[in-house]
Amino acid sequence: MKIEQIIKEKFNSLTKSEKKIANYILESPNHIIYGTMNEIKGAIQVGDATIVRFCQKLGYSGFSDFKIEMAKEDYSQKESLANDNQLFFDQAENKIIDCIQRTKRKMDIKSLKESSELLSNATAIYIFGVGLSGNTAQDLEAMFLRIGIQSKAISDNHFQMQTAALLKETDLVIGISLSGKTQDLFEALGVAKEHNAKIISITNTLVSPVAQISDIVLQTVSEEFFNGASLSGKVSQLYVCDLLVRYHEKLFEKEALSSRVEIIRAVMNKSLD
Template sequence: MNLLDRIRRELEQLSGAEQAVAQLVLKDPSGFQKLPVTTLAKRAGVSSPSVVRFCRTLGYEGLSDFKLKLAASLNSGVPFIHQAVQQGDTGETLIQKVLDNAIHTLSNFRNTAPAQPISQAAKLITKAISTKGRLVFYGVGNSGFIALDAEHKFFRMGCAAQAYSDGHLQIMAASMLNKGDSLIIISNSGRSQDLLDATRIARQAGAGTIAITASGSPLAEEVQVHIPADHGEYYEQYSPMVSRLLHLCIVDVLATQVALQLGDSVQKNMARLKKNLIESRYAK
């Protein structure tokens, strides 16, 4: 999903003034990126702050950041047309189809992803770690494996991290959260009732809530920080591929940003961990 598709998907959730700006972008995206804020505001029939507010609502730092991502989205080449794997496909064809789909999805995220929600999520997680809070990761089904990967990454950094993929355990764990803890939910659809219930419980307890999920989903609206994870793969697909890769990459970006914010403490933990692992290896 490119930036224009995302705007169309979230159009009804925007305010009246923001919708006017969105319609201007959709009508002439190339022209939008070339015009100053005063001209854009005049053409949309709104104030200049409304134009900036539209960009920030989508998760961008401001108009300049939005224009850069819009330009990257428009210049990404011919949109990828999904070619479903077929029974008679050769090994060479399968390699091309599977990898082209993955490459397109990751490239599109790189070109259009708003930095603001990732920075907000990293700040929330860093604060929880710095105050000895807990990090809890939720995922259901395929997303449960992503939650386990996230647990592993933050555990290696010396954080108190735990992943849950069972709905009942998620409700129980959410009930044990406190102010200063952070709940990070990974969900392809963002429509699991158990995840929504657990998120509400965590928020009532004062815990920070972050979701890596589809834009416009109920879960995206329920959390404090939403990191958009949009792609062309239908969320009820039996064997999801690109969604899994996209979620893994987002977790990597998030973990890296948190590690940089924590600084020397993470470096020391990682160095000690590596040393002990090397010493435990079998030597002939």
């Protein structure tokens, strides 16, 4: 049975506060799937206990169980749209194109310019990410190297914390997280902040914990709660990374071109005839 139907069937038995939650879910289901309990509490002005009781009245053990069921239902509905092979290919293509277009609309030259200035002034550059975002951190390290910027990607949280503890105010950390709520990353960036290092975050929302402690936020837009490590989430991150690298290269064209030439020459010397 769909959650929307369950809510409507039980609506009259709910308390006044629980009805506020029900209406909020019916009007903005994505806010539940991609939001936290604190965000939902702030939006409709109810307490933790009220949200938990509401979920239990619908037959779920608590908010997390309810949220997962909503995400599963949403994911299943989207996947069921691809009911033939051609539609299947089109859906995958359109999802990536839409992700890039929406990411593009979130970007602005001012943020790229300020990020480029931090890159230019940094004595050391580190890129922090965990899981999928850890892989993106390594990709960004490789992109930077191509234009002559030496950086270090770190995906292990223990090494992130140790590195952050030794940072100076002239150092730069780039933190990557789609949700902006990854605890390990947030803790490491918090230590970096305590040492006055500059922070650029690549993340979905401006109000996430990671974004809030950053000096500059470059936004991605992928919403993939139930489909972690999806291609669209990865593409959104890589698109932002590419814009950052290309903009910096544009400002420092001569130096970047020289680096590219030297790197290509070195790689060509390793090629077999």
